[in-house]
Amino acid sequence: MRYAVLGTGQVGRTLGGRLVELGHEVRLGSRTRDNTAAVQWATAAGPGAGVGTFAQAAEFGEVVVNAVGGRVALAALEAAGPDNIGGKILVDVSNPLAFEEGELRLSPVGSDSVGEQIQRAFPRARVVKTLNTVNCRVMVEPDRVPGEHNVFVCGDDPGARERVTALLGEFGWPAGRVLDLGGIRAARAVEMWLPLWAGLFQSFGHGDFNLEVRRSR
């Protein structure tokens, strides 16, 4: 498959690298064509890895992955271009976190989410929110954390949720550990997990943890 991964930060490089390892072709997209981090990444990742602008990457990919920060996601996707995104599956792994008044805060929060913002701005795209609840190393290597811990998918297109669940399987998440929360509105719920994630990160001193939902049957 051909993937566009938008964002050259740790999340984008980690996801892009794993996709290349899995045999996919990846274009890592950034604001400029010759982004140093992207070029270094492509050199190290080897065959299948390439770089480009947000628009070049989005045009190349059959699936588009938003791996820029949640607060700049709409700007990056606008730069990628509505025509290049079209009706493709758009996987959003971002969180709208930033420091405000010395504290890490979400915005939007509560009555909206980045996932929903993206779906409204790109109504033809089949947006699926996933993986935003774990550190990027855990995203592509879930066995870093012991146990049958979970990730979530939500999005308005059931077929797109299934396709993304299959991609999560390639990353090492068995389908039974992927909890389907239904439509994209649930993006606000998974984004609101982040403050508790941040508290646990502070308490543990590392990001190799996740939640396992336990239930009676």
Added chain:
Amino acid sequence: MRYAVLGTGQVGRTLGGRLVELGHEVRLGSRTRDNTAAVQWATAAGPGAGVGTFAQAAEFGEVVVNAVGGRVALAALEAAGPDNIGGKILVDVSNPLAFEEGELRLSPVGSDSVGEQIQRAFPRARVVKTLNTVNCRVMVEPDRVPGEHNVFVCGDDPGARERVTALLGEFGWPAGRVLDLGGIRAARAVEMWLPLWAGLFQSFGHGDFNLEVRRSR
């Protein structure tokens, strides 16, 4: 010990009933002295159980438990009276959930929480937020859910967090399963878990579930 449990809904009756079973004396507080639900609860719960106004209950208790809804918590505690609450441990298990525009929403959310509101309004009280992340039946009977699942405590007074951790032990939560998130500011993080809880509740069709934090060591 003598406990005040403020609130005669399912949460208050369940917590109060379990405290009586454990041999404590409980006054279930409500807006009026002769609240029908409270009187029926006290009759069924047996010796050790009593009812009263919010103020009578708070005066009686060595520890005060806020089990009214998060959006009316401040009003109930004002009625209980700052002098009756004084410097006591005030256990807050509430969530500020209500339906708005047909959706279950939190308010406050993000940059504040009910736990923090209560601590600001009653600066002498030693507020500890806990148990708001699970259904009330799971609060007092954690074995309803399989696994080493977790609850959280936070509050500005470390001694009060320890005392509440011991109370959780009486309910069936071993100390190793109680995650200490530090000061009361973390109340916003545990309250923001609720939208995901609600999504899982809708998906499973019951409330007998909880999260287990899994981590590498």
